[in-house]
Amino acid sequence: MPGPAGKPVKVRMCLNELEPGSFGVYANGAALTGVDYEVTPLTDAAGKTLKATIERRTAEYALLDGAWTPRQ
Numbered sequence: 001m002p003g004p005a006g007k008p009v010k011v012r013m014c015l016n017e018l019e020p021g022s023f024g025v026y027a028n029g030a031a032l033t034g035v036d037y038e039v040t041p042l043t044d045a046a047g048k049t050l051k052a053t054i055e056r057r058t059a060e061y062a063l064l065d066g067a068w069t070p071r072q
Contacts, residue, residue, distance in 0.1 A: 013042075 013019040025035055042050040060071045 009021075009023060011019065011021040023037075025032065037056075039054050039056050042052045042054070044050055061068045062071050063069075
């Protein structure tokens with residue numbers, strides 16, 4: 001399915017704490033290609049942009065012998 005899928009994901013955070021957010025995309029037996037994501041600036045309830053550092057990291061896993069295993 002080309003183009004955006006689903007809805008935006010919202011994460012609630014605590015003041016002055018590191019808050020990781022982890023999200024999964026599953027192929028359900030089909031090959032996935034061209035998958036990408038973006039992280040927009042963080043905002044408070046009033047829509048004001050927060051001063052924060054965002055680290056975007058991606059990991060790929062495969063189900064091998066019944067266990068999720070990181071791939072290179």
